[in-house]
Amino acid sequence: MAFFHKLKERLFKSSSRLGEGLEAVVAEAPDESPEPAPSELPAPPTETPAPTPSELPPPPAEVPTPPAETPAGPPPELPAPGVATDAPLATRPGILGRLFGRGESAAPRRVLDDAMLESLEEVLIQADMGVETALRVTANLAEGRMGRRLSVPEIKGLLADEVARIMEPVARPLPIYAKKPQVVLVVGVNGSGKTTTIGKLASQFRAAGKKVVIAAGDTFRAAAVEQLQVWGARAGVPVLTAPEGSDxxxxxxDAMDQAERDGADLLLIDTAGRLQNRQDLMEELAKIVRVIRKKDASAPHNTLLVLDATTGQNALSQVDIFRKLADVSGLVMTKLDGTAKGGVLVALADRFGLPIHAIGVGEQIDDLAPFDPQDFARALVGLEAAGG
Structure with missing residues (x-):
């Protein structure tokens, strides 16, 4: 629950954009009771002439005298509290009834029609869900509900349910095998958060009782090696390095050899950040995979692609290319706290169906957590946690 509150707080940019968009969609509802056209207006009543004196009714012959006063008796009995009466005032709600009877019925509503669906699609596309996913989500939302009047809270709830339904099949933790060492290759573009993700994973697996080794495979960037060494010291995990510029x-x-001698459960291999449009760098990554498989034909047992949420729809092309070169087995999404494009994770799940192992919302050790589809969906649209 603590991570959900952090997730919701840091997904504020995404949830606020969605919320503002949904409020605008409902607010732009056309007037559902338009004024009638001039031809439809009823004709004004015709004037009737004033009556002549002979047509006036005659005055009454006598004014009736009031009845004689009756002796005072006991006052009429009042109904007991809570007992209904037939008096006209009994049908009027009291002030408390008028106050507490408002609630959901007082929220602005709009009839779900084709125009409203188009507006909802635009809102989801602006949240970076992509065109195909936005169309699928709105189509499912509309099924059986066309013509109903919906409020913003109701739309948020329906959207959260649809997003969670898409995300449920891909929400899987990183699998742990009996094979030792289990080789986990971590790939991604420059600045996606690979190094910090490796450090956090190493710390978490170490805390779970696993023996972990890190290989600093980004041999071209000294800062990456130093950063991994800091994380390794913090987690109590050894970091294997090579001279700068090494293959x-x-x-x-060599790291696979060392991890095998040490009896390590997990070997996490960092790689240099590489742009998917740089063919030479992508071929170098393919070479790493080939060499690893000479040592163990089943390795790498996991290939994690770390994605930066702030890249938006560009993440789709990254997944497409890295899958072909490195046989990506799962995703980690970072920097969800710094973007209004959190919907891209929904598009990734919908298009590729790759497992999403974890999401990151900050730089601290507890800012990386297993992916929970319900929590993510509700935080994305700005709702509270289910049952909380």
Whole structure:
């Protein structure tokens, strides 16, 4: 629950954009009771002439005298509290009834029609869900509900249910195998958060009782090696390095040897950040995979692609290319706290169906957590946690 509150707080940019968009969609509802056209207006009543004196009714012959006063008796009995009467005032709600009877019925509503669906699609596309996913979500939302009047809270709840339904099949933790060492190759573009993700994973697996080794495969960037060494010291995990500019494939091969000798459960291999449009760098990554498989034909047992949420729809092309070169087995999404484009994770799940192992919302050790589809969906649209 603590991570949900952090997630909701840091997904504020995404949830506020969605919330503002939904409020605008409902507010732009057309007037559902338009004024009638001039031809439809009823004709004004015709004037009737004033009556002549002979047509006036005659005055009454006598004014009736009031009845004689009756002796005072006991006052009429009042009904007991809570007993209904037939008096006209009994049908009027009291002030408390008028106050507490408002609630959901007082919220602005709009009839769900084709125009409203188009507006909802635009809101989801602006939240970076992509065109195909936005169309699918709104179509499912509309099923059996066309013509109903919906409020913003109701739409949020329906959207959260649809997002969670898409995300449920891909929400899986990183699998742990009996094979030792289990080789986990971590890939991604520059600045996606690979190094910090490796450090956090190492710390969490170490805390779970696993023996972990890290290989600093980004041999071209000294800062990446130093950063991993800081994380390794913090987690109590050894970090294997090589001289700057060394062949990263050779380091990966040597690290597998070392991890096997040490009896490690997990070997996490960092790689240099590479742009998916740089063919030479992508070929280098393919070489790392080939060399690893010479040591163990089943390795790498996991290939994690770390994605930066702030890249939006560009994450889709990254997944497409890295899958072909490195056989990506799962995703980690970072920097959800710094973007209004959190919907891209829904698009990724809908298009590729790859497992989403974890999401990150900050730089602290507890800012990386297993992916929970219900929590994510409700935080994305700005709702409270289910049952909380």
């Amino acid at each position: 990263p494939a050779s380091l990966a091969f």
